[in-house]
Structures are given as structure tokens and as C-alpha cells.
Amino acid sequence: MSLRTVLAGLPAVLLLAACEPTNVGYSPDQPIVYSHAVHAGALKIPCLYCHFGAERGRYAGIPPAQICMNCHTQVLKEHPEILKVKKALAERQPIEWVRIHRLPDFAFFNHSIHVRRGVACQTCHGEVQSMGRVTQVAPLTMGWCLECHRRSWPKAQELERVAALNTPQEEAAFPPGQAPMTRANRLTDCDVCHH
């Protein structure tokens, strides 16, 4: 009898648990075929060079077309994809990138503090430097955030640690899931992200 009740309860639990699906594996086509594998991987361009917003404020930001042209006025000037960027600049038409990593608007996530405390980009975005086309690897659910925020971490490293970030494919400041954080920081309070 008891076993039956357990079994009967199972699907219900599964259904409920599945109520919030994640976007893991989301990997849409982008208006411009851009390879992080080439830029961050092969060419070792620091993440923060293009996503400079990440260490300044809340949003990492998608790079302005201007940034591309910093190099591409010199290299691969005639590459069809680059021509698209040039066209956009010429026509003052912003490029419509498809957004992949998205949090609900009631969750306030600030990139800069995570970057400054030495959390590797890969911790949340995966091994982007080896992605030809970006795919969401982390569920970005609250539970997933708390996995880090709940742990008790060693004392934070100095800010120089950030430098390590600028070399993505070497050992980043902290391998995924080992960012520095002390319990004293009390960062599991609801109001840290919800206000």
C-alpha cells in the first residue's frame, strides 16, 4: 500500500519540479556570424576588452559595433561579416543581436561586483572561448545562483585577481563554482537580488 502511494505521488512531484524550465542549450543564430572560439580562444582577446561593461556596472553589455572596427579597420576588412558591421555603422542601424543569457526583471544581477571579486566569466557563461556559437550552459535559476552564494568561501583575493580574467582560457581566477566569498558577506538575503 505505502509503496503505491509513493509511486502515485511521484509524477505529481516531477510535474511540479518541472514547472520552471530553463533555457540551457539555447543557441540561436546571430545576425553576424561571430566566433568566440576564434577571438577569445585562438586570439586570446580578453573578455573585458569587448564586454567592458562587465567590470563597470550592472550589465556586461553587447559590444558596440565600434569595438569590432578597432581591429577590423586593419584586419579582414573585406570579410562578408565585417562588411555587415560596416554597413550597420554607415547606416546607423544598430545590430539586432539575439539575447541568450537573460534573468527575469525582478532579479538584479550586477556583473561588476562578480568580476571584481574574481568570479570567472566561465563560472556562469561556460567555456565561451571554445564556443563557435554561444550556447547557454548554466540554468541561471535562483537555486543555481544560491549554490555559490550559500557556500562558505576563503577570504577574497586582491583586485589584481581581475587581471587573470583577461586571459580566459588559462586557469581563470577561479574555476567555475569556486569564486571567493566569505560567509560574513551574508549574500543569501533575498534583498541582495530582489528589490
Add this chain to the structure above:
Amino acid sequence: MSVAAAYDVETLVLGEPGYGTVTAELAAPMETRPGGGWLALFLVSLAALLVGVALITYTIATGIGVWGLNRTIGWGYDITNFVFWVGIGHAGTLISAILLLFRQRWRTSIARAAEGMTIFAVLCAAIFPLIHMGRPWLAFWVFPYPNTRGPISVNFRSPLLWDVFAISTYFTVSLIFWYVGMIPDFGTMRDRSKGLKQRVYGFLSFGWDGGARTWQRYEKACLLLAGLATPLVVSVHTIVSFDFATSVIPGWHTTIFPPYFVAGAVFSGFAMVITLLLITRWALHLERYITAVHLDKMAKVLLTTGMIVGFAYSTELFIAWYSDNPFERFTFLNRAFGPYAWAYWVMVFCNVVTPQIFWWKRVRHSVPILFVAAILVNVGMWFERFNIIVISLHRDYLPSSWSHYTPTLVEVGILVGSFGLFFTCFLLFVRLAPVIAFHEVKHTVAEQVEAAHAAR
């Protein structure tokens, strides 16, 4: 068996009907076409139910703002109705479980109806906590279930959460109790009917074979369930009362609430049983089985619980004065003499004065008086909850926030709708299931005959 006992037993069923007659008479509602009385009642209830459904839809689509609540008074009709219906839901299990354990024979012809009433009342009650939420579509968050949010747990310190468990448990047990009780009669119906009807009753009768062993197990099951249900009768309204008792609002924050609420629940429950049975008795011509004795005993219960409730009211007042707490004192003065004084005095009249007439046997036996009194008691008990909830809230600690509450038509309509649901269910029940337990009545008749012989 003593003569007194014999007398007592005898009148539980008028005359000495044979088993066949009993079955025939009791099964009649399920076998004959509905009469005009029943039909009329049913249509009215159904209409009321539809009104309720429409208004609830409107509320959920537009927002709680369509009710009369405000920043000061967060609960009004919604929770009043909730507590009211939960209260009604008490008598059923009390009668069937506790009276069974105490071997009260007179329960036989009323127990089934009372149990049915319980189920429907709890259904009505359950609606209100759901629709009173600002975001009812997220109501499932009150259940602890694995989630991707941490997981976030529910707050086990919240009396509202205790309600969720208390009421769902109570509902489940009552439902099982009710159903198990009906199995033998479903068996009888299966044997009496044919075609689809037979298949349905057959399924419901759970393969009842009427064998001695089956009967013996059945009796044991009932007894066990009764034992299981008994504590629940007390627990449910105790926990409902915690919603208020554990708060800090004067008029809510009081330790007397658990017994006070349980007594009130039994009080209102019995009043509702009387109302229903008198209607059923008339609509289905069951005068033979629901006799003066039943009415007499139920009236006595009303008298008793009514006085307990009255005592509770006076205790509240005394403690408010005795506490020397200015807020507490004001709250109770405000109840009796404030803007809502009329509601308070309606309550006192209905719940404390009305039952006093049952000191007289003639009154206890008079159907019309009993009917009116029962309805008055129900009104009074509804107001009791209204007074506790609204009057306490509308003038609490800081005068700057004092406010007034007037219900909107929407709220009134939803209350009407809940009655619609209740009566629709009950009326269907009396035509589709045995509203009086065949086998128990037969048992009673048997005893009666035996007692009669012994008396000669």
C-alpha cells in the same frame, strides 16, 4: 434493556416498518423522478452557484480591488465566509465519529446527511482562501514541493500554512469516512437497480458481498476511521482559530480562541444540520425516520453549545477589562458601541438569546420554530466571524489608519454563490446516494422490535 431505553430506541423510527419497507422508502429518492419541491430548490441553488462562478471569474480577472477591502482592512467577507463554512463542516464528523464512539443510537438517521454536509461545507470553505489571494494562480506555492528556486521552502511558522494541512487532512478523512459508510448501501442499490445505474453503483460498492466477514471488517473500519476523525474535529477549528490567536491585533490576539472556535463550530454545524434535515425531511417525506427525538436532541445540543459561546463572549469582555490594556479595552468597547455595534448585537441576539427558547420541550419539538431558530443561529455565527475579523481590523493601534469596510455586491454575490454550491451539491447528493443509512436504520428497527417485545 430498561423501559426508558426502550422508549428512547423505539421512537427513533416511527411504527415498525419491515426491512423491505425501509429499503424501499429510503431508496425512493434515488429511484423516483424528482418532485416539484426538490426541483425548485435545485434550480435556485444552481442559479446562485452560477452567480458565484461569474463573480469569482470577474474578481480574478480584474483584481481584489473589486471588493470593499482597503489598506487597513485586508480581510472581509472572504475570510469571514471561510471560517463560517469550516465551522459548518464540523457537525458532520462530530455526529458520525464522536457519537458513534459514544454509541449514540439517535445519530443513525442523521449521520449520513451530516457527513455529506461536512464534505460540501469544506469544499465551500476551501474556495475562499484560494480566491482571496492577490495572485491565486500561484496558490500552489503554499505547498512544499521541490523547486528550482533554491529551493524555497514554505513558511512553517504561518498559521495559514497550518490551515492548508489541517483542512486538507480533515477533508480527506471525512471523505473516506463518508464513502466507506455508504458502501453497504451502494451494494443494496446495485442489487436493486439495473443497466448503467447498476454498473455505477456496482463500481461504488467496491465489490460489497454482504458476507459476515465483510460486515465485520466493515464495522471495524468504521470504528477505526471514527477514532481517526475524532481528534480532527477538534484540531481543525483550533488551527483555524490560530490564524487570529497568534497575531498581534487586539481582538485577534487572545488565547480563548481554540475552544471558543470549536464550540462555535459545533454550534453552527448543528444549526445547519437541523436546517438541512428539516428541508430533506419535508422534500423527501422522511418523517418516519427523522423524528421528534432527533430534533429534540439536536435542539439540546444547540442550547448547550449556544451557552458555551455566550460564555466565551462574556469572558472576552471581562478579560479585555481585566487586562487593563488600553488597546484591548477599546477594541471591545468599539465592538459593542462602535460603528459596527449593530453587527455585534445581531450576533449576541442570534447566538446567545435565540437558543434559550430550547429550554421548553414544546419548542424543541416544533418544526417551524426549530427551523427559524437554526437559521438565526447560522446568521449569528456568520456575524461572529465578521465581528472578529472586520471590527478588530478597522480600528487597531494607530488611529491615523482607522478606516471603514463596506462589502461590494461582488463579495455578497460570491457569498451567495458559495451557498449555491453547497445546496447544489447537497441536493444532488440526496438523489444520487442514500441520504439515510439503510443498514443502520434496519439495525435500529431490529433493536426497536426486540426492545418492544422485551417491554411487553
Add this chain to the structure above:
Amino acid sequence: MTTTDDSPTRRGFLTLLGIGGAASLAACKRDPVRYALPYLVPPEEITPGVPVKYASTCTACPAACGLLVTVLDGRPVKLEGLPSHPLSHGGLCAIGQADIRDLYDSGRLQSPTLGGRKVSWAVLDEEVAARLAEIRTSKKTLYVLAPTLTSPTMREAVVRFLEPYGGTLVEHDAGAHRSSAALEAAELLTGRALLPALDIGKADLLLCLAADLVGTGPEPVFSMRALADRRRAAAARPFRHVQVEGSVSLTGANADERWPLRATERRELALWLLSRVAAASGSVPGAAAVNEALAASGAARTPEAQPRAEALLVELLAARGRSLVVSGANDLVEQVAVALLNSLLGNEGTTLDPAHPSLVRRGLDRNLVDFLAALSAGTVGGVVVLELDPVDQLPGGDRIADALRKLPLSIAITDRPTATAAACRVVAAAHHGLERWGDFAPRQNVVTLAQPTIRPLFETRHPGENFLHWGGAAVTEFRAHLMGAWQERTKLGLAFASFWDGAVSDGTAPELAAAFAPSPHRAGESLEAAVRVVRSAAPAAPAAPADGIEVDLIEEVALGDGRRAHIPWLRELPDPLTRTSWTPCVRVAPERARALGTADGDILRVDVAGRAIELPVRIMPGQHPGVLGLPVGYGRLDGDAGEASRNAYRLARFEGTRLLTGGLAAHAVKTGAAMSLPLMQVESTTHGRAIVHQVARPDAAIEGVEHQKAVSLWPDLPQSSPKWEMVIDLDACTGCSACVVACQAENNLPVVGADEMRRNRDMYWLRIDRYFTGDAANPDVLFEPMLCQQCENAPCETVCPVAATVHSEDGLNVQVYNRCVGTRYCANNCPYKVRRFNWFSHTVESPVERLVLNPNVVYRSRGVMEKCTFCVQRIQAARIAMRKQGHEDWRGGDVQTACQQTCPARAITFGDATDPHGEVARLKQGPRAFQVLAELGVKPSVTYLARVRNRPRAADGSGS
């Protein structure tokens, strides 16, 4: 049957079922594709999501307080006071706070119009040029009608523009408070029609004759700060504030003593005091002359309440040189009397500073009267109305409108469609203040700058540029013009450019003030003239018989003169005194209400010299029984859907060269109609509950709160730092409600409208409770800002079934909107009733108006509970800032809540209570400290400091 044989298959089946369900759910909930549009070229100093703060100056009124504008992603989202501002010291009033809502108002003019048709600026300028040419040839004159121009450069531009036409600039201060007579009195005594600056800080006795300094006076923010600072210093140097007025003002509500008198009685009192003071100060020059003059006029009659007057006189004489007498009357005799009083008492140069006068009031009624005369005489060729609305704000507005329509050239420069704009042919749509460059000189020794913080949203133009264009100036771009002007004044030459950048980013610079030379003033030179006025003073005939009614036009702190009456934040803001919202009410004394047989909400018909308006009654204890207070600013075309029947300006009257707004003889009748008032607060008294306190001396302890020591059976929560707490000084708080609007702006509080207010469904996280205590006829008024007390043992937290409100380790009571299911149990269980429920969806429809929302605070959805968070978004921002610096143990840095930041009186202190050297910890130790409902043991994190009422003797029976 046994479970062993069939359970495996069953389990398998169920598992499949479950997964199937999960899969199907997952499939149906995939989000729609979202796009992200990055900048092509990143603009300077804008990092998405990172706020930038710019110093500027508020243009909501001529007082010109300093602004610190928070700009996020290129748009201003919040206004704050500029701490370094020499006058406002970081404070900002309710109207100033709401100015940002005005910027994004969808009702703004979006392009210039000509005869009602949208036109390009080129066309408009052509038209104007043509008309101007005609005027130049004709004999007619040109007028510019403007409010007091605090901006030197603007003023200059207007004057230059008028020169070739021999035109005149007429400055007129709209509103109920007329400063004209005061200006003329100052002119008589100092030779300049400028109000001397008040230095309340030096005063030990402040005597206000119907002057609403802190509420709606000329410089409320400045006065509030000064008064609060003075009260704070009262422990060392006792301070008294006596208010004599007919209609209760915010200043009166905050006074140590209120004395209700009619206008005529006040005039008498002033003259009587003058005569007695003159008599008592023989040696002082001029005293004798004054004495003789008064004797001649016989105007200085002894007031009825002589003992009280005598007492006041004694106090005044005791505080020679340390007293300050101010009058708000628009009556030359009274103003001169007050001016003489001050000089005889030796207050000039101490509590009054004539050397650096205030420049925020320049409107002389005589000029206005001349202009109107010329207008009706038909000698006017053209009129430019600059950001004024005479048609709606002056008596006989209709006639003005007709006159304007007949004119060959009538120009309205405004950012909104006003009644005047409707009458003018040319409407030059103006930038909003936050889109403008500008300079401001509220004092002769203070100059501040304003810089635009957003690109003009619409096809509008800087008001000044109009004059540059039409005056044919070489430089028509206002910024360039402004810089040019200051380059001249400062004579900095090449160094100017760098200096200018610094000045702009600071909002001000000493060099500017230095370059703005004060014109000389000759003190006491023409005492004779003043004395002559006194001599001519006839014994004033009372406007109304002793038992009759007279009307005082008043201003509400939310609306002021009504120029911002269209801003929903201000319309909904409950008046601190009447607690009404959205509705203008006649303020009637209880006694008079009884006589009229009216209760709150009964419509009263008030008739002044044949012009009548009908408004609901609001019974106002403290009001003089013979005086009705009528708020102006309502019933105006741009403010109140033009419900002219509510426009109290129509009751004002021109008398000689004076525009009378007070002491107007009237009679009132009950119409029989009634309305239900949208009241924020229904109960007016504390019902004897110890929830708010006032004491007689700054160092006196509060009585009768011993029983409030709460005892707990439970161990306290583990103390962790920081622990955020707030202290509110009720002695400083004036009830001005700036904090309420600041909170609304910072936290995206919705506006619910009059009907919802009637249902007591306001959405304010911070409200200012108002209680009357003592004498029912003339009670003490106590203001008590009430917000979430962030209780340590919060009753709301235990009852939420889904844990949507929980305690943070910083001692905050956190409300998680996205977890809330809306049972409202928490609100029921809140002893302070500070929680607010979203009864409906409050989505902002207009895309422009949506720009005002603070992106760092969630906009709550329908069915969700919300409440004050101690501005947790600011706390988190500060935490991030600190931790980015690598600090582990952070003490919170300098977190300021929105309400605290804007408070002109600095009544609110906020910080980490665990910091032993912190301000909060210090103030909590004070004798006046108390917590509301402490006896409940909920351990609130907000501490209040009791109000001080310095009443040496039982002045008027009312005590604490």
C-alpha cells in the same frame, strides 16, 4: 496480490508519465526570442546601468534650490538636493521632487503653435519679427509679463529685447502670498524693493504675522532648514516661535504658540506693538517720530486680548536684537510697522540682512495694475507672457483673455497648454527646466548654474532663446549666450573655459557671486517716508463685522501657486494639515462649521463681492472662527481640467495698486450638496494613546512611557552589523511632505486616483500622520512620519505562508514581491499599517511617462504586497561599491534613503545602529527618544524624538 511482481512495471510507467509531463511543460514555457540592440558608437560617460549625477538648479519656483540629478542611460530618473548649495543645503521640497514627473508629462507642449496650428520655429520667428516691426512703427508699447526672474542672464536678455520698443518688464509672483507691500516697505526704508534676507539662526524669538515661512513662503526649503537648525540649538539657547494668523498654515502648525487673529486684528496688533516698542525705546533714533506719528493717526488701538499682547510685548522687548518679526500681509501699513519694529528692536543687521537681500520676490502689484490698465486702455501693442498664467491666476482673467486675443502680438512662452496660451496667438513651447541651461541669483551673494540633463524630448526651445532670436541677438544659442555673459561679468578671459566647466559641474562657484555685484543700499535713509506711512494709517475698518466671515486665500504645500497642479504626484499628495487628497477644501473652524450647520464634505458656497465658488468643507481646528481658508491652484485649465468653479484666484480683488488675497469680506452658505472627501487620514486625534509625544524643553524626558518597556521570553536575534536603523526628529519635521514625494519618485509608487483614495487604498510607503492634541479649538499639531519600522520581531514575517517577507541579516524586513501571493495577512498583522497592497494593476500607459520609473526598483504587479524597504536598492548599491574596493567588513558607506536625503529640515537620520560612534546610536540615547508601540515587543528599527513646544506660561490652555 504482492507488490513485488507488478511494482517495477508500475514504477516504470509512472516515471515515464512524470517525465512526459515535465517535457510537455518545458516545451510549452519556452520564452519568446528577445533582441538586444547595443550602441553602434558608445556615447561619452554613459555606461549602461551605471548612474551619473549632475549638479543643477531647480526651476520649479524662483527660490532656485540646488539639484543633484541622477541620470541613468541618458535620462534623469531622480532629483535630489545639492548638498553644497549655500541656501538649500541639499534639501528639496515636494514640488521640487515632483518636477521630474513634470519633465515626462504627456500633457507638455510638443511643438510651437501659431493661432493653434503647429508650425516650425522659423515660421514662428518670422511671424513674431513681422509683428514686432509693426509695433516699432506704431505708437504702442510692448510688455513682458513674467514671474520674478531669478536668472540674471534671462532678465538681461528680456530687458535688452524690450529696449528698442521702450517696453516694460512686469514681474508678477502668482500665488496667494503677495509680497508687494513688503517690497514697497523695504523700498521706503532701504531704497530697494527687495526683501531683506532672514537669519532665523540668530533669532531667539520669531514672531510671524501670517507669514508661512516653512510651508509655502518665498524660500520654504531655506527657511525650513534655518528654523530646524535653530530649534536644534534650543537646548543651549532657548527659542520661541509665535505665529499670529487667521488660517492655519504649516508654519503655524509648527509654532510653539499659535494665536488666531483676523487680518485687521493682526494689523492692529502690529501697530500697537510698534507704539509700545517705540515708547519703550526712547533713545533709538526714529522712536520719537514713530510715537508722534502713531499718536497722530490713532491707528494703534489696544487689541482685545490685551494681556496676551502685553505678554508678547514683554517677550519682544526682552529679545532686543535677537528677535525677528515677519509679516505676510499685503498691506503697506502693516509691513512698514513690522519693518520699523525690527529696526527699533535693533534686528536689522542681526536677524535681518538688508545688505544681501533675497531676490526671489520682485512682483510689485502697482506694475501689474499699470500693465492691466494699459491693456484695457488699448495702448499695448504686444505682450509676451513668460511662464505665467494671468488668465487663470488673476481676478477678471476673462477680460485679460479677451484683451490678449485682440492684440496684434500676443505670445505665451510655456511648456504647457494654459488658459493664457489658449488666448495668445503665438505659443512658444518651452524646454522643461531639466532640459535648460541657466543661472540663478536667489540672493545678491549667491549665484548657481543649471545644466540640461537630457536632450529636449520635444520640439521645444529654451525660453531665453526666444528673446535672443526676436531681439536679433548675434548669439541665439542660450548656452553660448550664458557663457558669454558670465565671461564678461567674471572678466576671467582665457581662464574662463576651465573655470566654467568647474562651476557647471559643481553647480556654483564663488567667483560668480562676486562678479554679480550688489547694488548699494542706504539703510534707514528714508525713515521719514516710513513714518509718513504710519501717520497716514487710518484706523483700519474691519473687512467684516466681528461675527462676519472673511476669506484668506491660501496655498497648499503640494500645489503652491498651482503652476504644477497637473502633476499627479502632487495632486494625490495628502495635505499635511487637512489630510485631503485631490480635492480643494474650504478650511472652516469647528465653531463656524457648527454655526453653518456643515460637516466635512458638505459643499459650501463662498461669495466674495459677487464672485462665488463652491467647495467642500474641511473642518480645521485652529482656524479663526471668522476666517475661511481657500486654497488656490485648483480649477485651472492646465491643472484641474479647467473646473473654473474651483479656481479660488477668482476671489482675489484689486484695490488701488494692490492685489488683495486675504481678509476679503465674504459670506458663505451651505448648498445642501455634499461629497465624500478623499481622506488619507480619517481620525484626527490620538484617542489618548501614547503613540506620539511632545515635551516642554529640549532636554525634558517623555512622561508616561514607563509601561512601554517590552519584556520578551525569547532570546534576541544574534546582533550582526550593519543593522540599519532610522531616527526621526519630530521637533525638526514640519510635515512638508517632501519625503513622501521623494519616496514616490525613488520607489516607483503608483498614483491611484481620488476614488481609490476615498476607499483608503493609497499606496504610500511613507506617510505623515497628523494628530491634534490639547485645546480642541486651537490644538497643537503633531506630525509623525510613519513608514515600515523594520521590526526586529516583525509580526508580518511570521504569518506569510510562502515566506515572501523575511528578515535580512542587516536587520531589514525584506519584502520579496515576486514571491508574494497576496494573502494580505502580513498587512493585517502590521501594528503600524504601513504595508500596501496592489488592488489593481497600475501599469503606466504613456511611454513618455514610463521614463520616470526607477529601473533599480521593481514595478510591482497586481495582487502583490509592498512597503518601505529603507531604500534597499541604495543599500545594495553602496554594498557593491564598497566590496568592489575589496572591503570585507563594510559599515555601509554613506547610504542615504530618499526621504532622508530630501528632508529640508534634516529631520531624518539613517545608518548602522551597531556603529557606536554613529549618529543613530547617539540620537537613540537622547531624552526625547521614543519608539511607537514599543510595548508590543516588535522592536521597531525606527526611533522618534519628541516634539518640543516651548511654552513658558499657559499661553492658550493647550498643553502637551
